[in-house]
Amino acid sequence: MVDILIIGAGVIGGVCARELSLLDCSVEILEKMPDVAMGATRANSAIVHAGFDAHEGSLKAKLNVRGSELMENLTRELGVKYQKNGSLVVGFSDEDQKTLEDLKIRGERNGVKGLSVLNREAALALEPNLGDGVSCALHAPSGAIVCPYELCMAAVGNAMDNGAALTLNFDVAKIERTQNGFRVTSKDGRVRESKILINAAGVYSDEIAKLAGDDSFSVHPRRGEYLLLDKECGTLIRHTVFRCPSKMGKGILVSPTVDGNLLLGPTAEDVTDKDDTKTTANGLDLVRRQAAEQVKGIAFNKIITSFTGLRSVGSTGDFVINEKDGFINLAAIESPGLSSSPAIAETVVDMLRQKGMALTPKKDAVRERRPLHAFCDMTAEEKSEVIKNDPTYAHVICRCETVTEGEILAAVRQNPKPHDIDGIKRRTRATMGRCQGGFCTPYLVEILAKELGIDYGDVTKFGGASKLNVGKTKNV
Amino acid sequence: MIEVLKKKLVVIGGGPAGMAAAVAAYEKGERDILILERDTALGGILRQCIHNGFGLHRFGEELTGPEYAYRYEKQVKDLGIPYMLDTMVIEVSPDRTVTAMNKEHGIFRIQAGAIVLAMGCRERPKGALNIAGTRPAGIYTAGTAQKFVNMKGYMPGREVVILGSGDIGLIMARRMTLEGAKVKAVLELLPYSGGLARNIEQCLHDFDIPLKLSHTVIEIHGKERLEGVTVAAVDENRRPIPETAEYIPCDTLLLSCGLIPENELTRGAGIPLDRVTGGAVVDEDRECEIPGIFAAGNVLHVHDLVDYVSEEAKIAGEAAVKFLRGETEKSVSIALKADGKVRYTVPQIIKSVKDTKVYFRVADVYRDKKLVIRDGEKILLSKKKPKFAPGEMETVTLTAEMLKNLSNCQLNFAIED
Numbered sequence: 001m002v003d004i005l006i007i008g009a010g011v012i013g014g015v016c017a018r019e020l021s022l023l024d025c026s027v028e029i030l031e032k033m034p035d036v037a038m039g040a041t042r043a044n045s046a047i048v049h050a051g052f053d054a055h056e057g058s059l060k061a062k063l064n065v066r067g068s069e070l071m072e073n074l075t076r077e078l079g080v081k082y083q084k085n086g087s088l089v090v091g092f093s094d095e096d097q098k099t100l101e102d103l104k105i106r107g108e109r110n111g112v113k114g115l116s117v118l119n120r121e122a123a124l125a126l127e128p129n130l131g132d133g134v135s136c137a138l139h140a141p142s143g144a145i146v147c148p149y150e151l152c153m154a155a156v157g158n159a160m161d162n163g164a165a166l167t168l169n170f171d172v173a174k175i176e177r178t179q180n181g182f183r184v185t186s187k188d189g190r191v192r193e194s195k196i197l198i199n200a201a202g203v204y205s206d207e208i209a210k211l212a213g214d215d216s217f218s219v220h221p222r223r224g225e226y227l228l229l230d231k232e233c234g235t236l237i238r239h240t241v242f243r244c245p246s247k248m249g250k251g252i253l254v255s256p257t258v259d260g261n262l263l264l265g266p267t268a269e270d271v272t273d274k275d276d277t278k279t280t281a282n283g284l285d286l287v288r289r290q291a292a293e294q295v296k297g298i299a300f301n302k303i304i305t306s307f308t309g310l311r312s313v314g315s316t317g318d319f320v321i322n323e324k325d326g327f328i329n330l331a332a333i334e335s336p337g338l339s340s341s342p343a344i345a346e347t348v349v350d351m352l353r354q355k356g357m358a359l360t361p362k363k364d365a366v367r368e369r370r371p372l373h374a375f376c377d378m379t380a381e382e383k384s385e386v387i388k389n390d391p392t393y394a395h396v397i398c399r400c401e402t403v404t405e406g407e408i409l410a411a412v413r414q415n416p417k418p419h420d421i422d423g424i425k426r427r428t429r430a431t432m433g434r435c436q437g438g439f440c441t442p443y444l445v446e447i448l449a450k451e452l453g454i455d456y457g458d459v460t461k462f463g464g465a466s467k468l469n470v471g472k473t474k475n476v
Numbered sequence: 477m478i479e480v481l482k483k484k485l486v487v488i489g490g491g492p493a494g495m496a497a498a499v500a501a502y503e504k505g506e507r508d509i510l511i512l513e514r515d516t517a518l519g520g521i522l523r524q525c526i527h528n529g530f531g532l533h534r535f536g537e538e539l540t541g542p543e544y545a546y547r548y549e550k551q552v553k554d555l556g557i558p559y560m561l562d563t564m565v566i567e568v569s570p571d572r573t574v575t576a577m578n579k580e581h582g583i584f585r586i587q588a589g590a591i592v593l594a595m596g597c598r599e600r601p602k603g604a605l606n607i608a609g610t611r612p613a614g615i616y617t618a619g620t621a622q623k624f625v626n627m628k629g630y631m632p633g634r635e636v637v638i639l640g641s642g643d644i645g646l647i648m649a650r651r652m653t654l655e656g657a658k659v660k661a662v663l664e665l666l667p668y669s670g671g672l673a674r675n676i677e678q679c680l681h682d683f684d685i686p687l688k689l690s691h692t693v694i695e696i697h698g699k700e701r702l703e704g705v706t707v708a709a710v711d712e713n714r715r716p717i718p719e720t721a722e723y724i725p726c727d728t729l730l731l732s733c734g735l736i737p738e739n740e741l742t743r744g745a746g747i748p749l750d751r752v753t754g755g756a757v758v759d760e761d762r763e764c765e766i767p768g769i770f771a772a773g774n775v776l777h778v779h780d781l782v783d784y785v786s787e788e789a790k791i792a793g794e795a796a797v798k799f800l801r802g803e804t805e806k807s808v809s810i811a812l813k814a815d816g817k818v819r820y821t822v823p824q825i826i827k828s829v830k831d832t833k834v835y836f837r838v839a840d841v842y843r844d845k846k847l848v849i850r851d852g853e854k855i856l857l858s859k860k861k862p863k864f865a866p867g868e869m870e871t872v873t874l875t876a877e878m879l880k881n882l883s884n885c886q887l888n889f890a891i892e893d
Contacts, residue, residue, distance in 0.1 A: 227606075278610045281694065281716075303606055380567075380575055384478050384583040391579035396514065396564040399738075436601035438617045442628060457630050461613035465700040468613055469630035470727065473655050 002026040002165070003357075005184060005194035007172055007208050009036035009416075011148050011341050012330050013200035014155035015074070019345035021162035022367065023359040025352075028165040028192060029156065030172060030184065032204075034463030035423045036156045036416050037149035039202040040337070042426070043226065043277070043309030045266060046148050046257055047240055049336040050087055050140035052107025052115060059319040061110040063340035063347070068142060070342035075146055078154035079371030081258035087143025088127055090294055091136040091244035099244050100138040107140065114141040127239050131293045143240055147258050148338050149426050153416060158369045160415035162362065167192070168419075169463075172201075175211040181326055182212075196352065198328045203274045203312040205320070205331035212327050217320050219332050221274050221310040224266025225283035227291075230302040230434050234260035241294050252287055254295045259429065262298070264291040266309060277308040304434055311335060319344075323351045376402040397447070398440040400433020408444065412451045422462040424448060441468070478575075480585045484508035484800050486574050487793075488565050488741065489594035491520020493773025495548035496786040497592040498557050500793030506800060510586065511552070511559035512576055518552065518559060519545035520596055521619070522782065524626045527647055529674070533783035544782060568593075568745040570766050590768045590796040593742055593756070594789065597735040597774040599644070605733060609695040614702030618644040618732040625651055633728025637705050638662045639693050641669035641676070643780070645732020650679035652730075659683070660724055663691040663707055665714055668841045670734070670867045672780055692716060693729065702727050735778045745769065752820040753777040759827040761795030761804070762788060770796050777822050777835070780869050784835070788822075810885055817842065817891035819866070826887075829879045834872050834889075838864040842891050847872060850888045864891060 004020055006013045009031035020027045033039075048071050054060035075082035091100050097117070104115045116139050123130055123137035130137070160166055167190075174185040181195040201208040206219040234256045243251025255263050267283045284306055291298055314320050314332020321344065322329050328351060330344055337344075353359055375383065375393060386406070387394045393406030411418060411427035418424050421431070421444055430444060431437030437444075445459045445468060452459075460466045485501050487494045490513030498511050517523060522530070525541025532538055535547065552559060563578040572591055577583040599617035614633055616624075622644065624630045636652050638645045641664040649659045662680060667690050669676055680687050688707070694716045695706040709720040737754040747764045748757050755776040756764040762772050772792035773785040798804050806827040812834065814820050821836045836847075846860040849872070856878055864870065874887075 275699070278696075279608045281608045284606060284608065304601065306606060306608075307611065380478055380583050380585075383577070387577065387579075387582040391582070394564075394577040394579045394582055395562060396566075396577075399514070399564075400740075402566065434601070435598045438599050438601055438620050441616075441620055442623045445628075456628060462700070466613035467701065469624060469632050470634055471631050473625055473629050473631050 001180070001193045002028045003194065004028075004196040004198060005030060005182065005192055006198040006200055007184070008200035008202055008205070009152070009156055009166060010039050010041040010200060010202050011037065011152040011155070011338055012202070012333050012344055013198070014152040014159070015341040016198060016200060016330065016345045016348050017159040017164050018078075018155040019349055021159035021164040022362055022365040023349065024362050025357065025359060026163070027159065028167060028194070029159070030170040030192060031166065031168050032171040034168055034419055036166070037152040037426065040309055040311060041148050041152045043307050044148055044224070044311070044338060045253055045255065045335070046145055046263065047087075047253070047255065047339065048082075048144035048146055049339045050107065050115070050143045051110050051112045051336070051339070052103050052138070052140060054110065054336065056106060056109045059321055060336060060340070063319065063343040064336040065111045066346070067336070067340040067343035068144070070346070071144065071146065071339065074342045075151065077367045078151065078158055078369045080146065080151045080154045082144060082146045083258055084142065084144040085239055085256065087140040087240045087242060088123060089138040089140070089242040089244055090123065090130060090134045092133045092293070093135065096244040096246065097136045099246070100136055103138055112140065112142060115139065127237055127241065129236055129295050129297050130241065131296050133293055145240060145255060145258050146338070151338075153427060154369050157415040158366070161369070162365045166416050172208060172211065175208070196326045196328065198330060198348065200330045202333070203310050205312060205329065205333075209329055209331060214324070214327070214329065217332060218315045219312045221271055221276070222313045222334070223269040223271050223276065223308055223310060225279050225287060225308045226263060226265030226306065227284060227287050227303050228305050228307070229262040229264070229299065230304050231260045233262040233299050233302050236262060236297055237295055243290060243294055252290045252294075254291050254298070261304075264288070264298070270313070274310065277310060279306045279308050304436060321347060323355070326355070375404055375407055397443050398428070398430035398433060400435050401429040403428045403430040405447070408447055409451070412448065419452065420460045420462050420466070421445065421448065421468065478583055478585055479581070480587060482587050483510045484589040485510070485592065485796055486586055486588040487511045487592045487594055488568070488574065489513065489520065489596060489773075489775070490515075490518040490559055490561070491594060491596050491773065492522055492545060492548060492782050492785050493596070493775070493789040494520070494592065494594035495552050496789035497594060497770075497772055497793035497796070499548060499551045499555065500790040501797050502555050502557055504794050504797040506797045509557050511557065512563045512565055512574070513559060513561050514564045516561055518549045518561070524619075524622050525647070526626050527651070530782050533781065534786050548786070565741060568741045568769070570746050572768055589800045590770065592789070592792050592796055593769065593771040593775050594773050595738045595741065595775045597737045597778055599731070600734040600736055602731055605639070605731065607693050607696055610698055612696070612698040612700055612702045614698070614727050615696070615729045616731070618642070618648040618730045621648055621728075621730050622651065625655060631655060631657065633657060633726075635660060635726040636728045636730060637693070637707070637724055637726045638730045638732060640664065640731055640733035641671045641687060642732035642734060643671045643675050645730060646671045646675040646679040648730055648732070649685050650683060653683050653685065657728070659685045660726055661685070661707070662687045663693065664689050665692045665710060666690070668865065668867070672867060694721065696729070702729055705729055735774065737775045737778065739775060742771070742775070750820060750824055752814070753822065757824045758822065759806070759825045760823045760830070760832045762792035762823070763795060763799070768799050777820065780867070784869065808879070808885075810879065810882060810887060813886055813888045815888060815890040818847070818889040821889055826874070826879065830876050832874045832879070834874060836870050836872070836889060838866055838870070838891060841865050845891050845893060848890045848892045849874070850890070851882045852884045854883065856887065
């Protein structure tokens, strides 16, 4: 029996767990997948929105603006890369200019600071590579970028360091009310009990709510396709360049990432399949076309990967955040969910205190976490010091991203521990470079097999049936 | 403090190019040499190329990759040329300072008199191909699969489709077949293969593996492990023709879609690169635009045969010794200009008057055409061939005689009727 069970180890569940782990209560996270950050957290725009987009008075507006304020400090404590690079929403017509003016007013009502609408010249002064058709732009200096899965992993890891438990491959099948709270049963028959149950199940949050007897809302996935370009392209622009929303939809963004790549996307397509993360030729074409209108000089021959994320679009039009008899919904958290995550965690603590939980600060709780892949950004002298203490840092495994054996071993041994190659990838950036794992995958398999104590042939890409090899030679 | 060593010649990379450059420099009399190799042994990618076909030109006999590498490795060891393994070079600066690291010495710097860049190349990954669909396990570059099979003894799959008909893909089609896998097809986006004719014969035809030219993969299927690919023919603009789409069940997709010279260090040093080759712009000595820094092998431009890598590396190694002795004579500056049908030349520039072998590649298959080299209007050389193909590197020699009396500082290379 723990005080609080959280279903879902995405960025919402993770940041909540981290906040609660600093307080005097016991926490366990239940995750369906073989790793954390496997849903929308893994594939989204990686933006901390300024907060001008959501309608005044909505939870989205309130939590976005507050979350954006809290994010800088949270990322600093967790050792997560964060850059306040500012956002530009670019328009192409007089009609767009009007929309931008309206967005500015809406943003100011939401409490966003520093907004201004710029003409083409002023926008070009900030961002010289804007597309030739761009005629105006809304500038939001408080817009920022962060890596969502890095934030999630750091939050869950910090929570675990402070005593929270993480149970993976726990696919919730049944939720029952007990005298003291809840009993949660997984498909494979494992049982957990708690006083409080938090639903942070992302695109499945409506189904978890139903299991708990709440069918007041539904969630459907909205597919978004992205393209990621080589680090050579990351300096093309400094700001995140959004497209002015129009009758044609919200449009895509072009943004540098905190790791120095260039990210383009997403498309927006409402679907029903909650696992459909394939990319399509049409979707990727649309991304390319729109991106080229917003920013010129994008080297499309430097694409290193494409992917699809699923946003959790709720039937209410807003986040579903409420509490009833100890069951807390953090549901339908679509954009700006990442931006709002620290504020959502704060809200959860408030809710629980109102229910009478004391939640006093935990003695000896550690707020800081050591960043994992800082090695490549160090000076030669700093690297030299690190290597003196641990020579495995002198052994480069991933050449493209300069990830060393030392970093990989640290990642494999640090909370939350990875169990597959993609897990190492998200923690260390190994295989994320321009060769996409061509050189280092066989070495990573070796390290992981050894650390996990399993056969080389049993290492998977991302759990389940995703084995990299099918057997030994001569035996196939 | 970071230790700074002094070396006359530092060779970055201990593959066939690096070893040949070091041996050539030694034979020219240079003794203060250091090879830096990032892997656990000398030999580079040849270590995993266990098939034969290497060394016909260089040694007049057919060797496997490891055998070919061993010939050079033995020379390096017999001559006592120093080398460091498991050592990664992280920076080369324009003043020829090399920063490297390994477990034994941590980070160290070497002030080099001359440097030979011999870092090789890497394969073009899936992302660059931009194929729609899911992202399951079972998709590898041909070289990664080669490493699994030949070095680790593991099979990456049972039913294989190969995209791209580069030489490694063709070699792996045969390897996977010999190991018991079923290779269902090799697809090539272009109307011709980029691989060597002999590999198409020996690796595909001999095993009845279909080569589908002007075809590509348009969708990847499978949630956890690859379950199949949709393939389609492409039109002359390389756009898929939807009516020709066909589903092929498979658990493995190997990619052999080109090699890219690995020039992060070169770029970091501020050395100008050739947009077409992806390697440094060099003169006939394989000297880059920064004096004393040379490049050879696949880091400079992708070769078909290792024999030519060795040949080129010898030029670079010997020239590096001349540079160290201050004997380099650069008296002219003649730019070699490719017309587009000739995609590129190496060297790109000639700086001394002597017999110079020029390597070049063409952009398409040309039958019964000739290579024409012009000095302004004047035809300097014309050479007819029944077939020029992108997959086969060509050479032509410019004699000292020809170079002596040019009217222009540019030679134009063209393919004409």
